Amino acid sequence: MxxxxxxxxxxxxxxxxxxxxxxxxxxxxxxxxxxxxxxxxxxxxxxxxxxxxxxxxxxxxxxQKGDYWEDWFANYNHSLAKLTNKKDYWERWFEYYSQKFSEQLQKRQGEVLGI
The missing domain is CATH 3.30.70.20 (Alpha-Beta Plaits)
Structure with a gap:
């Protein structure tokens, strides 16, 4: 496609x-x-x-749009992944690194403020 x-x-x-x-x-x-x-x-x-x-x-x-069944199965798999709470690679990556970044930012702010 x-x-x-x-x-x-x-x-x-x-x-x-x-x-x-x-x-x-x-x-x-x-x-x-x-x-x-x-x-x-x-x-x-x-x-x-x-x-x-x-x-x-x-x-x-x-x-480009594919045939009807190809789009249907892609939609189905996407919906099933959301319903079963399966996340794709990039969603997991973003959550992991955003969490690590937040931790480092809080640590750095603590050092700057002398906490």
């Missing part, structure tokens, strides 16, 4: 330089991702699609 560039694109051309397959094209001033060349960065050393990861607008590059 390829990605597509939306109307929120600000034409920063970052996606052109980061795409490992050269799937991002500019046609008549509009950015476009060739679905025949886009591999979602699977098979490369990247863990996430680089056009999506590098997009400064966060919505300028989005995954």
């Amino acid at each position: 390829a990605y597509k560039i939306t109307s929120q694109c600000i034409s920063c051309n970052l996606c052109l330089s980061v795409c490992p397959t050269g799937a991002v094209k500019v046609i008549d001033g509009n950015h476009w991702i060739d679905p025949e060349l886009c591999t979602n960065c699977v098979g490369s050393f990247y863990t996430v699609p680089q056009c999506k990861a590098g997009c400064p607008t966060c919505n300028g590059c989005v995954k």
